[in-house]
Amino acid sequence: MNVYRYEQNPLVTPSDVKPHRPDFEVIGAFNAGIAQYKDEVIMLLRVAERPVSEDPEIVKAPVFNVEKNELEILELQLSDERYDFEDPRVIRKAGSEQFVYLTSLSYLRIARSKDGREFTIDPEPFIYPSNDLETFGIEDPRITKIDDTYYIYYSAVSPAGVGESLVSTKDFKNVEHHGMIFAPENKDVLIFPEKVNGKYYALHRPVPKSTGAPEIWIAESPDILHWGNHKYLLGLRDGMWDDGRIGGGAVPIKTEKGWLELYHGATKDNRYCMGAVLLDLNEPSKVIARSETPILEPEADYEVNGFFGNVVFSCGALVEGDTVKMYYGVSDTSMACAELSLSEILASLTEV
Amino acid sequence: MNVYRYEQNPLVTPSDVKPHRPDFEVIGAFNAGIAQYKDEVIMLLRVAERPVSEDPEIVKAPVFNVEKNELEILELQLSDERYDFEDPRVIRKAGSEQFVYLTSLSYLRIARSKDGREFTIDPEPFIYPSNDLETFGIEDPRITKIDDTYYIYYSAVSPAGVGESLVSTKDFKNVEHHGMIFAPENKDVLIFPEKVNGKYYALHRPVPKSTGAPEIWIAESPDILHWGNHKYLLGLRDGMWDDGRIGGGAVPIKTEKGWLELYHGATKDNRYCMGAVLLDLNEPSKVIARSETPILEPEADYEVNGFFGNVVFSCGALVEGDTVKMYYGVSDTSMACAELSLSEILASLTEV
Numbered sequence: 001m002n003v004y005r006y007e008q009n010p011l012v013t014p015s016d017v018k019p020h021r022p023d024f025e026v027i028g029a030f031n032a033g034i035a036q037y038k039d040e041v042i043m044l045l046r047v048a049e050r051p052v053s054e055d056p057e058i059v060k061a062p063v064f065n066v067e068k069n070e071l072e073i074l075e076l077q078l079s080d081e082r083y084d085f086e087d088p089r090v091i092r093k094a095g096s097e098q099f100v101y102l103t104s105l106s107y108l109r110i111a112r113s114k115d116g117r118e119f120t121i122d123p124e125p126f127i128y129p130s131n132d133l134e135t136f137g138i139e140d141p142r143i144t145k146i147d148d149t150y151y152i153y154y155s156a157v158s159p160a161g162v163g164e165s166l167v168s169t170k171d172f173k174n175v176e177h178h179g180m181i182f183a184p185e186n187k188d189v190l191i192f193p194e195k196v197n198g199k200y201y202a203l204h205r206p207v208p209k210s211t212g213a214p215e216i217w218i219a220e221s222p223d224i225l226h227w228g229n230h231k232y233l234l235g236l237r238d239g240m241w242d243d244g245r246i247g248g249g250a251v252p253i254k255t256e257k258g259w260l261e262l263y264h265g266a267t268k269d270n271r272y273c274m275g276a277v278l279l280d281l282n283e284p285s286k287v288i289a290r291s292e293t294p295i296l297e298p299e300a301d302y303e304v305n306g307f308f309g310n311v312v313f314s315c316g317a318l319v320e321g322d323t324v325k326m327y328y329g330v331s332d333t334s335m336a337c338a339e340l341s342l343s344e345i346l347a348s349l350t351e352v
Numbered sequence: 353m354n355v356y357r358y359e360q361n362p363l364v365t366p367s368d369v370k371p372h373r374p375d376f377e378v379i380g381a382f383n384a385g386i387a388q389y390k391d392e393v394i395m396l397l398r399v400a401e402r403p404v405s406e407d408p409e410i411v412k413a414p415v416f417n418v419e420k421n422e423l424e425i426l427e428l429q430l431s432d433e434r435y436d437f438e439d440p441r442v443i444r445k446a447g448s449e450q451f452v453y454l455t456s457l458s459y460l461r462i463a464r465s466k467d468g469r470e471f472t473i474d475p476e477p478f479i480y481p482s483n484d485l486e487t488f489g490i491e492d493p494r495i496t497k498i499d500d501t502y503y504i505y506y507s508a509v510s511p512a513g514v515g516e517s518l519v520s521t522k523d524f525k526n527v528e529h530h531g532m533i534f535a536p537e538n539k540d541v542l543i544f545p546e547k548v549n550g551k552y553y554a555l556h557r558p559v560p561k562s563t564g565a566p567e568i569w570i571a572e573s574p575d576i577l578h579w580g581n582h583k584y585l586l587g588l589r590d591g592m593w594d595d596g597r598i599g600g601g602a603v604p605i606k607t608e609k610g611w612l613e614l615y616h617g618a619t620k621d622n623r624y625c626m627g628a629v630l631l632d633l634n635e636p637s638k639v640i641a642r643s644e645t646p647i648l649e650p651e652a653d654y655e656v657n658g659f660f661g662n663v664v665f666s667c668g669a670l671v672e673g674d675t676v677k678m679y680y681g682v683s684d685t686s687m688a689c690a691e692l693s694l695s696e697i698l699a700s701l702t703e704v
Contacts, residue, residue: 097561097562098561098562098563098564099562099563100563132584133583133584157563158584159563159564160560160564160567160584160587161558161560161562161563161564161584162560162562162563162564163582178580178581179580179581179582179583180580180581180582180583181580181581181582182535182582183534183535183538183556183558183569183571183582184558184560184564185537185558185560185561185562185564186535204535206513206535206536206537207560207561207562208512208513208514208536208537208559208561209449209450209537209559209560209561210449210450210451210513210514210537210559211450211451211452211509211511211513211514212450212511212512212513212514212536212537215512217535219535220578221578222574222575222578223574223578225580225581226572226573226574226575226578226579226580226581227578227579227580228530228531228532228533228577228578228579229530229531229532229533229577229578230515230531230532230533230534230535231485231531231532232484232485232510232512232513235512
């Protein structure tokens with residue numbers, strides 16, 4: 001696979017982003033949703049910020065208080081044995097796999113570019129936690145344009161669980177909120193850019209507890225707001241690059257051969273790569289072909305090292321002719337872009 | 353709380369049900385959905401059957417094979433250290449909280465009664481596993497009548513997860529399948545019997561993995577088939593009878609004071625009781641009042657002892673005037689019924 005990484009990579013880093021509060025520091029500007037809006041490439045960044053901590057013995061956890069409409073900063077002692085601080089991203093209850101706090105608050109912020117390489121970051125957050133399902137933050141947006149509306153959906157994180165909420169905008173200024181469209185636990189929703197046989201389709205990635213794995217499902221909708229007829233679509237593959245968890249990445253790309261989905265797969269030890277799967281054009285719940293090996297894997301320094309290293313994670317791509325401009329988060333830290341050939345990706349897939 | 357348990361309890365037991373195959377035995381006839389159909393009370397039983405095992409060292413696991421359209425019986429050695437056989441209901445991977453097989457196959461079967469006490473059981477299954485999301489069985493149905501249609505929904509269990517699927521019937525003979533309406537992990541869906549402010553509502557009970565607990569959510573739908581605007585509704589209460597897991601029970605009952613939902617709550621050590629919660633009549637996502645103590649708890653011998661003891665678990669009730677005839681599964685084994693006073697339940701609730 002020929003991969004052309006932009007010379008400007010990483011395109012946006014935490015140091016490019018001014019924190020939204022003086023007592024916070026930006027630790028991530030990554031996993032951005034991508035859209036073409038007028039003559040601009042919009043990068044809808046997930047910005048992760050954390051309260052600056054002077055005391056290395058204290059871990060601070062930001063929580064949005066809905067009633068007060070403000071952020072509260074909890075302070076936890078690193079020595080407190082009720083908690084497990086091993087994962088830098090989350091604070092777990094000791095002895096549990098569940099997290100009880102996050103170490104940072106994520107929200108969505110716009111970066112704009114004329115050439116898709118040099119980005120200017122908006123001075124203020126674009127979408128900020130605003131309800132009781134977002135008290136731990138909002139993450140990993142995707143953007144699907146249908147007619148003149150941009151549908152933006154993201155993971156909403158709260159003590160009640162992680163689900164997927166939807167907002168829409170026509171101008172990247174005014175936003176309409178549509179609530180949570182996929183209940184916990186769910187992430188990595190991708191709404192198809194047009195109806196197929198009279199129905200909207202979406203990929204989604206539940207994380208079931210009692211049995212099952214983080215795998216990709218597909219659902220149908222009459223109106224983008226309500227979803228049903230859930231079907232199991234794509235599973236993990238033992239011993240391969242995607243044997244730990246998978247999830248949709250970019251909005252499905254319509255090709256003559258089918259819907260091409262660029263998805264992420266991680267190994268059991270959390271090395272995240274990008275691969276592709278081809279779905280039937282008229283019946284997207286049918287899988288036609290799939291990547292045996294990744295189309296992109298963490299190799300560049302900025303992909304290997306960072307807050308959570310060895311991660312390439314795309315939430316959006318632009319297609320121009322045969323060129324796929326795949327934007328992707330690197331190491332839960334920054335944004336990068338690589339160009340790949342659409343026909344080469346399609347030719348690389350193995351029929352299933 | 354005055355509780356009148358029928359003298360005929362348990363109304364249906366496993367020994368009343370003829371297994372659907374000669375090599376199987378019925379171990380449960382419980383957690384039935386309830387409907388009034390013409391002059392009959394319909395009890396839509398969850399029947400659990402397991403392959404008879406002559407060898408105490410062998411555990412058999414039934415799995416429905418979709419391609420062959422037949423049940424396959426896997427045989428596992430009790431000494432096989434890859435598995436954990438401690439829970440009689442499931443076979444877990446050793447060292448994991450996830451199950452990989454069930455020890456029985458559940459399907460749905462009709463029992464009919466003129467007086468609501470003496471039931472005759474249909475000779476054949478009514479709804480049987482039929483697709484790749486039901487290979488481990490179907491469980492715990494609920495029935496909501498809207499106009500002349502009975503909507504029947506149940507937990508569909510497969511290696512991909514446990515979700516909620518929907519079928520409908522007008523005559524309890526012909527069935528239309530509508531696919532899975534709540535993706536894994538989800539159980540205990542309850543569809544309201546009429547629209548509220550132009551929308552259908554349902555309670556549901558996700559089981560999130562990374563954070564969150566088995567708690568009750570509410571969703572909206574334009575058509576019963578597709579669901580959105582998910583909201584967190586009702587949580588666990590530390591140190592109380594419902595501090596382990598909760599889930600909706602009977603179809604919400606419309607009263608002057610609000611929608612009355614009879615729900616089950618279990619302690620952390622799996623003692624299942626029934627309680628009640630009152631939701632706003634015009635805005636069912638608002639909780640008005642809730643049971644401090646259960647309205648029914650396992651006390652009778654058939655409620656305390658059985659395949660999985662100390663469980664009362666209602667999936668349906670009939671209301672006549674002030675009388676609530678609450679049908680309920682006991683100890684994952686049999687069916688019982690108790691009459692309670694609607695006004696007494698309402699008066700017992702504590703405002704929240």
